[in-house]
Amino acid sequence: MTSNSAQTEPSPPVTGNTPPLYQMVVSELRTEILQGLYPVGTSLPSELSLVSRFGVSRHTIREALRNLRDLGLVESHQGKGTLVLQPGGPQVYVHQVNSIADLHDYNMESRYDDKAETVKLSPDMADRLGVESDETWLKIGGTRYKLNEKDPICAVEIFVHGRFAGIGRLLGRRTGPIYGLVEDVYGEVISEVDQTLRAAPVQGKLAEILKLAEGEMAVEIKRVYRLLDGTPAEITFNYYKADNFSFSMNLRRVRNGG
Secondary structure (H helix, E strand, O other): OOOOOOOOOOOOOOOOOOOOHHHHHHHHHHHHHHOOOOOOOOEOOOHHHHHHHHOOOHHHHHHHHHHHHHOOOEEEEOOOEEEEOOOOOOEEEEEOOOOHHHHOOOOEEEEEOOOOEEEEOOHHHHHHHOOOOOOEEEEEEEEEEEOOOOOOOEEEEEEEEHHHHHHHHHEOOEOOOHHHHHHHHHOOOEEEEEEEEEEEEOOHHHHHHHOOOOOOEEEEEEEEEEEOOOOEEEEEEEEEOHHHOOOOOOEEEEEOOO
């Protein structure tokens, strides 16, 4: 680790035993928390301070803080930063993901429509999204493909809160997931994602993309990307034909900081 305020991450020696950078940050901060350097109820240094201290990217620091939250050692509050919790407490089982990126299959390619549209939510649409009616959201359509295959296996509908509608101008010019654009362009932090799977009928363009009959059932994955204060910044719907979909998960026991 280094105290220099480097703008690029150092390149550790390439060995089979070298852990990811964020794990090294987790290890050091965890030791300091357990040794009492940061008393319970106090805040960890800011993300920018940790970037300067460890000489890594802000993304790496956020990954480290997410892991510390999983360990029950800290919790994040908007306006208060990252607070240290009392170690210990009951153990629970959680679905282990190291980052939000783990929710996405990188063996697939996402393509978004260049023409996003701003929509004022009807009561039915607001109920589908789980938000207030009459709000303004940016709607983006898209498809997902297996690498080197021409037919899409997933139809996508993405809704971005009107506060962040400016990312619509970046479609086709910037790559990566939409939530990443919200973080990069607006400086927000996506702190959690709610994911729901269900069977749902598809109609119109969604059915056409998947080559299903009107009203035929598909697998729907709904994800709600929430900011630190819990408000949704992005809501996505991914639709798969049943024969194109599988799901598995791993449970890891962690301590809940309570």
